Amino acid sequence: MPQPARPPRRVTIPDVARHAGVGQATAARVLGGYGSASAATRERVLAAAAELGYSTNAVARSMISGRTHTLGVVVADVENAYFARAVRGVSDVAARAGLQVVLANTDEDARKERAAVQMFVERRVDGLVVTPAGSDHAHLDKAIASGIPVVLLDRALGGAGLDSVVVDNRDAAQAAVAGLTSRGHTRIAVITSASPADDAAALASGADIWTTTERLTGYRQALRAAGIPRTAEIVRHTGYDRARARAAVLGLMTADDRPTAVFTTDNVATLGTLDALRDLDAHLPDDVSVIGFDDAEWATLIRPRLTVVSQPVQDLGGLAAEILLRRIDGSTARPRRHTLRSTYIDRESTAPAPATPRPLRLPPPA
């Protein structure tokens, strides 16, 4: 009888109590591990429970305790290594506290995000980790209003009065790009998944909304600090799309006065950039220097090894979970932004700018 024929009637506390010859409440106390019971009765109840194959109904327990021992996690896409690591970080800390993690993927779609958050509210998760896709946070406010603490991951949503866990995007990007300018690079391209609209908004308001716009700001600050004029900025918005990133770099590198360095603001952009440079037979780092944001398992596999800004992604997730646990415990500390340090890992993909950049051309298809 390998798969369930029909949901068999489940053993409940009254069943166990009857079988053990004690009152319901007593059996409940023993099985629920609360209140008091003599050693003798405890043993009788436990024996009866084992004999009958009793298993706690966590749903009923949640119903009354108001706790589901569950954390909702809303990310763009678990398939992306970045989010996978973050989820793992949340999951580990949560598991240690006896909570489980429920997952939702949004694919950066604000509608899906709202639906997921609402579903989590209905499920009465104990806390919510969200990587917001849009700047609207009405749905998150509603969650909080209904008693569910929320922590933003990777993106801060300035002024929303929410806890958030992010890395020092601007400083890290600035330091990385400064390393490029100090080596004589003046034509430095940045490939980013930030949308042009967000970029423009950030630029106009002076306030950074997104992780990626923060990194762009860092890039711009570094250029300015090196005395490079604004007109020499080379920014390509390629969305969250490896092929578009490749195409953009291809275009950039085959034009006159091509960039001698590329800075990418996320892993997908990095992948697309390296695709293009490989296809162009570019020799890294002599022809082009590359710095990627976010480390990857393959970063040390390619030649030259990729220089990156490495983020403590798992810690980010872990910290988010810890903040949530504290809030669940009743903390009413003022919500704030928690910033973790990223580290610059200098490997082999940067070099001084070539005096006269070698022209790059796509070889004709064989």
Add this chain to the structure above:
Amino acid sequence: MPQPARPPRRVTIPDVARHAGVGQATAARVLGGYGSASAATRERVLAAAAELGYSTNAVARSMISGRTHTLGVVVADVENAYFARAVRGVSDVAARAGLQVVLANTDEDARKERAAVQMFVERRVDGLVVTPAGSDHAHLDKAIASGIPVVLLDRALGGAGLDSVVVDNRDAAQAAVAGLTSRGHTRIAVITSASPADDAAALASGADIWTTTERLTGYRQALRAAGIPRTAEIVRHTGYDRARARAAVLGLMTADDRPTAVFTTDNVATLGTLDALRDLDAHLPDDVSVIGFDDAEWATLIRPRLTVVSQPVQDLGGLAAEILLRRIDGSTARPRRHTLRSTYIDRESTAPAPATPRPLRLPPPA
């Protein structure tokens, strides 16, 4: 008031009913979307609900319906791209049916797996996708006995009478290795995460227990078919550990009569293998041919592009979810093993065996 001061009393159906001036049952029918109600009352109730900010309590609903609209997924580690893709596959299909996914990582620890499964049973998930860490399945049988359908992912657990979703490991491995032997390779190493004990057991019994042992069997069959004696098999069991895989390949390649080809049975082994070959300054594919099991985003990034056996991992997860949905719907079809086809992607990392293999040495540290 950014984070919840204190869990506010929640609006319930009786509240809405009172406010709308109708009976509880009527309000419940409207809000629950079942039974009948006149257009006028429906509107009144909905208005009252909106005004009061009512939100369904899914826990109470589950309590009575017996459905949690939740799937439990037990994997070794979401951080691993393979499992991340599988989880995504499950999640997508589940989401389309209105179910959410609860995640548990086991790190291949059978104890953690048992704990996770038990927790899922207590939570009354509607179904369970499990990547079993050990061959013991008592805990899974218990889940099924309690009415929760289970589908095994990636690993079949022969004879357990469970549904499982796997790829054609043996055939795919055999075909891949046969491609090597047909190109004149006779010294072909395999780097695997399978434990020596499991390998020996599989070899002795003739039955394959694990995905990885199946791939080993395919390797052995290919060698036999090519007339290569058993004594010429080169198998290294490196566990689930990139560094150990690297060390093993380092040892293998610097010995006399080194292998001219390496076949890896999983991505971690592939990574470690490529680490070693890069450190040895091996020239792929002339010095060594490499075939990896499981494709990766970086496989086309390295030079030469890596030849792999590609698995439809996301489909694997999706199919597992579909089977579960059918079982939840009441299907009592005989449990069986569902095998999906993997595809051999011939890229650039294989070549004919060199007549006289160039000796490989680790360059002295600079």
Add this chain to the structure above:
DNA sequence: CGGCCCGTTGGTAACGTTATCAATCACCGG
């Protein structure tokens, strides 16, 4: 020896839904 405190025990009321069922009402055909 009486009064009191405390560990133990069991009955029963929550928790917030859905399920069941009887009652009511309007409408229709005969």
Add this chain to the structure above:
DNA sequence: CCGGTGATTGATAACGTTACCAACGGGCCG
């Protein structure tokens, strides 16, 4: 004008746990 049919409505009983409270008995202090 009456019996019947079907839609609409509301009271009330589940679901399986934990919370609450009163009752009981033994030991200890005064």
